Amino acid sequence: MGLLKIDESKCKQDGLCAKDCMTAIIRIPEGGGFPYISPDMENMCRVCxxxxxxxxxxxxxxxxxxxxxxxxxxxxxxxSQDQAVQFLRTRRSIRFYHDKPVEKEKIQKLIETARYAPTGSNSQMVEWQVLTDKSVIRNLAAKTVEWLRQLLKDDPSIAKTSPYLYQVLAAWDAGYDPVLRKAPVVIVASAPKEAMSGATDIILALSYLELLAPTMGLGTCWAGLLNGALLALPSLKEDMDLPENHPYHFPLMLGYPKAKYYRLPERKQPKITYR
Ligand SMILES: Cc1cc2nc3c(=O)[nH]c(=O)nc-3n(C[C@H](O)[C@H](O)[C@H](O)COP(=O)(O)O)c2cc1C
Incomplete structure (x- = not known):
């Protein structure tokens, strides 16, 4: 049996499936008939x-x-368009979380939905690590701060482009967590080196997850500092049980936000070139 199953009582032979096929392998017989994929072309199906x-x-x-x-x-x-625009503009980075665990069902739903984000060639190779152990999360933040401290010691000129890095160290030393913000959950999306567009795929998947989170009363923040440390320190990847052959990764904080927002802050005007 082939990949396609046609209900001949319903098919109008309009060819819409063939026209929309990403790899153009669906054919309609000359002179009309039901769509089919010839067996020697089935391996080209991207299962989209x-x-x-x-x-x-x-x-x-x-x-x-x-x-x-x-x-x-x-x-x-x-x-509606207005609903969509307001929805997208209300997404905020959440940096203050309630000390409250996030239900596993909610995390599951977020990841289940994020898998519908586009992936290069529909490869769907994004994988997930969910960290909820406070001591593990704390340890990751501590190691990130130590990495930053060493980085600034070795090359203080880094602070010229990222002056806030000294603030990060000062905040940590004063008892705050400027890296993972005491978030109760850290979710890491990763992809193996075989994933052609792995770097893009994980960001898109996390963006889907981030956009869905507020509908469940949850908030997120991209953990760029931790990701920097992950790129620099292989031992940190081991601490997180990140698969060895996954060069693409990005962590996201997740939890119940303490802040509520009432306005949509402005951003820079886009630079657009039409030709
Ligand atoms: C790739 C990336 C990395 C980020 N890393 C951090 C981070 O490490 N810590 C943090 O507090 N915010 C981080 N952010 C959040 C940005 O600072 C935030 O998106 C920006 O200030 C705009 O605020 P908004 O997200 O509320 O619109 C990151 C955002 C992105 C896209």
């Missing part, structure tokens, strides 16, 4: 599911993207 999604008749199922697992889009859940 466009053929299932684009059929208005629900006539096409894919061996690896079954129609039963591809729910119909609900018109009543569509959001």
């Amino acid at each position: 599911g466009h053929c299932v999604a684009v059929c208005p008749h629900g006539a096409l199922s894919h061996e690896l993207i079954p129609i039963e697992k591809s729910p119909a889009i609900k018109d009543e859940l569509k959001i």
